[in-house]
Amino acid sequence: MTADKPLDRIDDDDYPAYTMGRAAEILGTSPAFLRAIGEARLITPLRSEGGHRRYSRYQLRIAARARELVDQGTPVEAACRIVILEDQLEEARRINNQLRSTDSARRADA
Known part of the structure; x- marks a missing residue:
């Protein structure tokens, strides 16, 4: 097993x-907002060896979408649920498109 080079993760x-x-600075929000969306189970940050929360770019994009909804007046819990449903819908669309492409390729080969 080889250790990753720092630039491999960029x-x-x-x-x-x-x-x-x-993360809070990038999003223009407070750490309390990040804790709130964590409690709502929208994102689950990883923990450093010292127990500190660490966030990925993917999690920041999800958090940014939740913040947009909250800024528009949506309660945090509802915003988190909306973002989860949007994410599930996008994944279902991706799978559907992939299956359609596979099905089209099979029909073309037949």
Whole structure:
């Protein structure tokens, strides 16, 4: 097993590169907002060896969408549920398109 080089992770959307303070700064929000969406189970930050929350770029995009909804007046819990449903819908569409492409390729081969 080889150790990853630091630059190997630079494009990894799932790598927990951001501290809570930095994540809040990037999102223009407070650490309390990040804790709230964590409690609502929208995102689950990884923990550093010292127990500090760490966030990935993917999690920041999800948090940013929740913040947009909250800024529009949606309660945090509802915003989190909406974002989860949007994410599930996008995944279902991706799978559907993939299955359609596979089915079309099979028909073309037949």
